[in-house]
Amino acid sequence: MYQIAVLVGEKGETIAFSDSGMIKVFTRNEQKKWEVIEEMVYEPDGNSGIKEMRAELLNIANQLESCKVIAVKEASGIAYNVFETMHFDIWEFEGMPESFLDSIASQEDEERHICIQKYQDAKRKENRLEGSHEEQDKDLVKKTSKNEYVIDLLKAQSGCRNLSSKQIIMPLLKQGSFIKLDIICDHIPPWLEKQIGFYGLKMKIEYLGQDLHRVSLFY
Numbered sequence: 001m002y003q004i005a006v007l008v009g010e011k012g013e014t015i016a017f018s019d020s021g022m023i024k025v026f027t028r029n030e031q032k033k034w035e036v037i038e039e040m041v042y043e044p045d046g047n048s049g050i051k052e053m054r055a056e057l058l059n060i061a062n063q064l065e066s067c068k069v070i071a072v073k074e075a076s077g078i079a080y081n082v083f084e085t086m087h088f089d090i091w092e093f094e095g096m097p098e099s100f101l102d103s104i105a106s107q108e109d110e111e112r113h114i115c116i117q118k119y120q121d122a123k124r125k126e127n128r129l130e131g132s133h134e135e136q137d138k139d140l141v142k143k144t145s146k147n148e149y150v151i152d153l154l155k156a157q158s159g160c161r162n163l164s165s166k167q168i169i170m171p172l173l174k175q176g177s178f179i180k181l182d183i184i185c186d187h188i189p190p191w192l193e194k195q196i197g198f199y200g201l202k203m204k205i206e207y208l209g210q211d212l213h214r215v216s217l218f219y
Contacts, residue, residue: 003027003067004104006097007042013095017072017079018044023060025067026101034101050078057082064088065190068164069108071100087157087164141172147179154186154212165189173199173217183215184208 005025009015025038040063044053057079064070070083071091083090089108093100142150149172156168166189172181173195188205196203196217204216 002105003037003069004097004101005064005067005070006101007070007072008097012097014071014073014093014097016074017077018046018074020044023064023070024097025064026097028105034098044079053078054082058086061086061088062190066164066166069104071097071104141168144182147177148182149178149180150182150184152184154184166191170195173201179218181217183217185213185215186211188213188215 003025004027005023007015007017007019007021007023009019009021015021020043023040023042024036026034027037029035040060042060045056048056061083068087069089069091071093073092073094075083075090075092080090091100091104093104142152144150151168151172153165153168157163157165165185169181169183169189169192172178176199192215193203195201201217201219204218206214206216208214
């Protein structure tokens with residue numbers, strides 16, 4: 001489900017990161033029309049210290065884990081740095097969301113396609129240089145043995161930052177064709193725990209050092 005977050009004020013128009021308002025998360029329904037599926041209050045406290053503001057913004061960004069695109073009127077300051085660090089695509093638009101959501105979605109789709117293609121080409125070149133002909137699922141997932149897979153989120157997202165953790169992991173969860181799935185990451189995706197229960201999976205977390213974790217999913 002494709003999602004776009006928009007920061008809006010009382011009149012429903014976009015506002016700057018420095019202003020207070022609401023973050024509304026939009027998605028397309030079956031009729032291809034945009035609808036709001038989530039709302040959260042956005043109130044940056046200018047009186048707080050930088051550390052406190054950053055922590056508050058990180059919390060907001062984590063709540064939007066399944067949505068990696070946000071539109072604002074003006075992107076600057078600590079908020080811009082936090083969302084950029086969390087691998088959000090940040091768009092600047094003025095006006096009502098309905099006037100620009102289609103444009104963002106179209107450009108995001110095009111950029112994602114180009115990004116994936118470049119990443120796949122680079123991986124194929126790397127495999128040829130190493131003499132490896134092993135098939136990989138979209139070059140983002142490595143098969144280590146029969147029905148066992150490894151996803152390195154850091155490498156995958158560094159190669160294609162337009163992809164969210166959910167876009168990378170969910171196809172395998174939906175297929176359910178694995179015995180074990182290891183995910184290498186620097187933080188546990190907040191959305192993952194709910195999906196584990198939905199798909200009847202168990203989870204084991206192992207700290208690898210240097211802020212890295214191995215999350216193992218199995219039945």
